[in-house]
Amino acid sequence: MSNNHLEGDAVITETEVKGGSLPLIGDKAPSFEATTTHGTIHLEDYKGSWLILFSHPADFTPVCTTEFIAFQEIYPQLRELNTELLGLSIDSVHSHIAWVRNVKEKFGVKLEFPIIADLNKDVASKFGMLMPEGNNTETSRAVFVIDADQVVRAIVYYPLSTGRNMDEMLRLIQALQTSDQHRVATPANWKPGDKVIVPPPTTQEEAEERSKDDTIECIDWYMCKKNI
Structure with missing residues (x-):
C-alpha cells in the first residue's frame, strides 16, 4: 500500500455492499477492461499516473452536461499534475459519442477524455457506483481518486441534484500529492502555498x-x- 496514514487512521479492507463491491480508501482499485469513446481501455493503462474515475447518471442530462464541460476546463491543469480523467455511465458508446458531439456543437467544448460505456454495469458494480436505493439503470455522481500505484486515495459522492465542484477536485489532487511528496497533512481549506501540518x-x-x-x-x- 503506497499511501501512509498520517493521523493514525486504520487500514480498511475491501467491503461488500449492496449494489457492488465497494473499494475503500487504501484498497487497490479493482481491475477492469472497458469499452470507451477512445476504444478499449484497462485500468492498468493508467499505472504511473493519477486518475479521477467519475460516474454520471446519464448522457444528455443538464447537470451532467455542465459537469463534463467543467471537467474538460480543468483537464489541462490536471494533466500538469500527472492526472487523467475517465468518465462513466450506463449508456452505450453510441450514446456517448452522440453526446460528445452535441456538447461540441452546442457549447463549443471538445471533451478530450474517454467515457466508459458500462452497459453491463461491470465497472459500476466493482466500484459501488450503483446506489442501493437508487435507479439501477443510473450511476451515482461518484468520484474515485486513484494514485499512480492504483490505490484508491479518495472517494466522494454527490446527490443527483448537485453538480460537482471542480476547484475541490483540483485541490484534492494537489493536497494528496503534497502529502505524499512532503510527508505532511493538509488542514481544512488548504490550498497550494498555505502552511501544511x-x-x-x-x-x-x-x-x-x-x-x-x-x-x-x-x-x-x-x-x-x-x-x-
Whole structure:
C-alpha cells in the first residue's frame, strides 16, 4: 500500500455492499477492461499516473452536461499534475459519442477524455457506483481518486441534484500529492502555498525536539505547521 496514514487512521479492507463491491480508501482499485469513446481501455493503462474515475447518471442530462464541460476546463491543469480523467455511465458508446458531439456543437467544448460505456454495469458494480436505493439503470455522481500505484486515495459522492465542484477536485489532487511528496497533512481549506501540518510526534523525546525547531510553527505539541 503506497499511501501512509498520517493521523493514525486504520487500514480498511475491501467491503461488500449492496449494489457492488465497494473499494475503500487504501484498497487497490479493482481491475477492469472497458469499452470507451477512445476504444478499449484497462485500468492498468493508467499505472504511473493519477486518475479521477467519475460516474454520471446519464448522457444528455443538464447537470451532467455542465459537469463534463467543467471537467474538460480543468483537464489541462490536471494533466500538469500527472492526472487523467475517465468518465462513466450506463449508456452505450453510441450514446456517448452522440453526446460528445452535441456538447461540441452546442457549447463549443471538445471533451478530450474517454467515457466508459458500462452497459453491463461491470465497472459500476466493482466500484459501488450503483446506489442501493437508487435507479439501477443510473450511476451515482461518484468520484474515485486513484494514485499512480492504483490505490484508491479518495472517494466522494454527490446527490443527483448537485453538480460537482471542480476547484475541490483540483485541490484534492494537489493536497494528496503534497502529502505524499512532503510527508505532511493538509488542514481544512488548504490550498497550494498555505502552511501544511506536520504529523504529530509519537514520543515525548520527539515532542521536546520539535519545540526547538525554528522552521516549525507550533501552537501546541500536537498542532504544528510549516511552509514547504
